[in-house]
Amino acid sequence: MLMKVEELNRVLYVDLTKKDIKVRDRTDLFDEYLGGSGVAIKLLEEECPTGIDPLSAANPIIFAVGPLTTLYPTASKTVAMFKSPLTGNLGESHCGGRSAMAIRLAGYGAIVITGSSDPLLYLTIDGDKVKFRDASSIGGMDAQTVGRILREVETGSGVRTIIRTGRAGGKLVRYACAVSETYRHFGRLGLGAVMGSKNLKAIVISADKSVEIPKDKRKEYGEVYDEIHDVVVKSDAMKKYHDLGTAGKLYEMNKLGGMAHKNLESASAPEAIARELSGENFANKFLSRRISCAHCPVGCVHLASLRELYEPGYYFKTTTIPYDNEPIYAVGFMLGMEHAEDCLRLIDAVDTVGMDIMSTGVVLAWATEAYAKGLITKAHTDGLDLRWGDVPTYLAAVEKIVEMPTEFYQNLAMGVEHASSVYGGQDYALAFGGNEMPEYHTGIACYINNLTGARHSHLDSAGYTLDQKLIGKEFDIEEVVKSLIAEEEWRQILSSLVVCFFARAVYTSERVLKAMAAIGLENWSPKKLEVVGRKIHRAKMNFKFREGFDLAKIRIPKRIFEVPTPHGLLKEEDLRKAIEIYSEMISAQKSGDL
Amino acid sequence: MVKRLAVLDVNKCIGCMECMFACSRREGRVGFDKSAIRVRSAGGIERGFVVVVCRACEYPPCVKVCPTDALRLRKDGGVILNKDKCIGCGFCAQACIMGAIFWDDEQDKPIVCRYCGDCADYCVHDAIGLVDI
Secondary structure (H helix, E strand, O other): OEEEHHHHHEEEEEEOOOOEEEEEEOHHHHHHHOOHHHHHHHHHHHHOOOOOOOOOOOOOEEEEOOOOOOOOOOOOOEEEEEEOOOOOOEEEEEEOOOHHHHHHHOOOOEEEEEOOOOOOEEEEEEOOEEEEEEOHHHOOOOHHHHHHHHHHHOOOOOOEEEEEOOHHHHOOOOOEOEEEOOOEEEOOOOHHHHHHHOOEEEEEEEOOOEEEOOHHHHHHHHHHHHHHHHHHHHOHHHHHHHHOHHHHHHHHHHHHOOEOEOOOOEOOOOHHHHHHOOHHHHHHHHEEEEEOOOOOOOOOEEEEEEEEEEEOOOEEEEEEEEEOHHHHHHHHHOOOOOOHHHHHHHHHHHHHHOEOHHHHHHHHHHHHHHHHOOOOOHHHHOOOOOOOOOHHHHHHHHHHHHHOOOHHHHHHOOOHHHHHHHHOOHHHOOEEOOEEOOOEOOOHHHHHHHHHOOOOOOOOOOHHHHHHHHOOOOOOHHHHHHHHHHHHHHHHHHHHHOOOHHHOOOOOHHHHHHHHHOOOOOOOOHHHHHHHHHHHHHHHHHHHHHOOOOHHHOOOOHHHHOOOEOOEOOOHHHHHHHHHHHHHHHHHHHHHOO | OOEEEEEOOHHHOOOOOHHHHHHHHOOOEEOOOOOOOEEEEOOOHHHOEEEEOOOOOOOOHHHHHOOOOOEEEOOOOOEEEOOOOOOOOOHHHHHOOOOOOEEEOOOOEEEOOOOOOHHHHOOOOOOEEEEEO
C-alpha cells in the first residue's frame, strides 16, 4: 500500500486498559517539531499528568520516528519517551534495529501507549490492524525466548520489529530495558519497567506500506540520497564503526586515563587488562558477525560467538552475544574483569534478563566497593561474596537483582542513587541525576554533560569529546557550557529527524535541509533548525523541572574529584559553577531567542 | 555480455536492506512492496542472512508453468515478464522453490528481477553483484 511522505503525521493511540485504538492526524506537531524527540516530548507533555508514579497506568509510552526515517541511509532510530522510573523525570531512550523502519512503514509517525492491561498482553501492529494478544504464557520468559516464540507465531518475517522485555521488566527493576531484534536495546532509563507496569510484554510491528516520493521530487531525492549514501560509506565513521565497532575506542580511552575502572578507583586499568578488554581482542577472539540496523550500510553491531563447556561429558554451548563500548565498560572495566570471555558471559546474563547494562554494571560496582568497606554484609547480599572480577558471583547477583530475595536486592533494583541513600556510600555511588554514569572520566565537560544532559546520557552533549579536544589548551568554562548546550540543542534536531548520532558528521545543517527539501519539506532554514532544536531541548528540560528535577540540588559523588582526569583533578566548586552558568544560560535564552 | 544478479558472499551481508530499498526506489517508492529482492535472517540473526533473488536458472520452472507465455526466457539467460500477457495466476511464484518471485498486490502480478544491478550498486559490502551468465 502506498502512502504519502506527509502521512508521517498519523499517530496511533493504543489504550491498554480499554483495549481500544484510534488514529489521529497530528500534522500540528510534526510540522513544528519534525518528529522523534521533538514530537515525543510534546506528546509526553499532553499524555503524562504531573507528578504521577512512573509505574502507574497513567504513565504513557511514546515511540516516535521522523521525516527522514527510512527515507535516507542511517535514519534508522526510534525515540521512546516516558516518565522514567529510575530518575523520576524525563525518560528518553533510542533504539535502532528494525524498529524505526517498521513503525514508519506500518504507517505511523508515532505510537502512544497508555493504560494498563489485565491480563498480560503483547501487542501486534500490522499496518492498520492492531491486536491485543494474551501473553500470559510468556510472561516469565527472557527476552531472547520471547523473541523466538513471537517470530514464529506472528507474520511479517524480515520486515518487522519485535520490542520485548525480559524478566526484569515484569519484576519492575527500575532500569529494565526493552530489547528489539535480540541485539538492540531501548537501554537506558527503564522503558522495560514501564512496559512491565502496564502488563505489556512485547510489541510486534510489521511494515506493510511504502512511502511514495512525489513524482516531481524523484530526481532530486535520488541525487540527495546518493550524496548522503556516498558520504556515509566513505566517512571515517563508516570504517571505524564497521571494523572494530564502538569497542574500538576502549583501549585508547583507557590509555588516555579517562576510563572508569573498578567503580572509578582509577581512571585507567592496567595495560594487560586494557589489551584484554580492547575492541581488537574481542574482534580477534570472538567476533562472529557484523550486522546493521535497517537502512544503514555501516553495520556497527558486533556479535561475538562464545563456545563454552557447561557440563562434563562434552556438553558445549555456543552463544551469540552483542558487544559494544558501553557494555564492556560497564561489566568489564567497572567490575574489574580480567578476561574478555568473562565480560561476554556477564553481557549475556544481563541481556537475557533484560536490564540496562550500564546501570547494572555501575550498581554492582558500587555494591562491590560497599561490601569491601563493610557497609553491606553477606546478610544483605544473600551470601554472595562480591569481589572484582568474580564472574560466577556477579552472574548470581544479576539473577538476584531480578528475583530480589532480600530487601538489599530490592533496593539495588531501584538504582545506585536509591541504594546508596539507604546503605550509605554515596561518595562513590556513581549516578548523575539518578542515572548511572558512562565510562568517561575525561574532564569537566563530561561531568557537566552527565549532570545537565536531559537524559543524563553521554550522548546528550558528548562532553567526553569536548574534553579530549581541550587537552593541553586553556579554556573558559562559560565557553565550554555554551558549546555543550549548542551541541545538545543540535542533537535534538538529529533525534527528531531521526538519524543515528553515529552519522552526525554526515547530517550537517546544510545536508539536513537538502534531505528535507528533496522530500517536499521546504520552508526550513539553518536558523529555524537551530531555534526548533532549542525549543525541543527546553521542552525536555521543562518536563524535568516540572517533575521536580533541580540542578541546584543535584548530588555529585565525591569520587570524581579524587581521581585525576587527563586534565588533572577536578574541583567541585568549578563543576557547581558550571551548572550555575548552565542554568542561567538556558533560562536567559528561553524567553529571548524563541 | 548478458548479466544476472548473484549472491557473491552471503557471509558479508549485514542485513541493512539497502538492496531492497534500492530496488523499490526505481519505482519512486521507499518500502518493499515492489522489491524483487529480499533479505531475511536465516532463522535468527545469529545465523546470518539469506538473500532471496532470481538466480536466472538455466531451465526456469517459472517459465515452464506460465500458461500465457507472459514469462519467457531472456536471450542468453534469465527471464522476462510481459505484464500485458500476465493473468496473475501465480503459478510462477509457486513453481519457484527459491521463493524469488514476489507478488505485487496492487497489480496482482509477479515481481521478477530485471538484473539491472541497482541493488548491487548500493551493496557496499559486496554480498551481491552482477555476474556474466
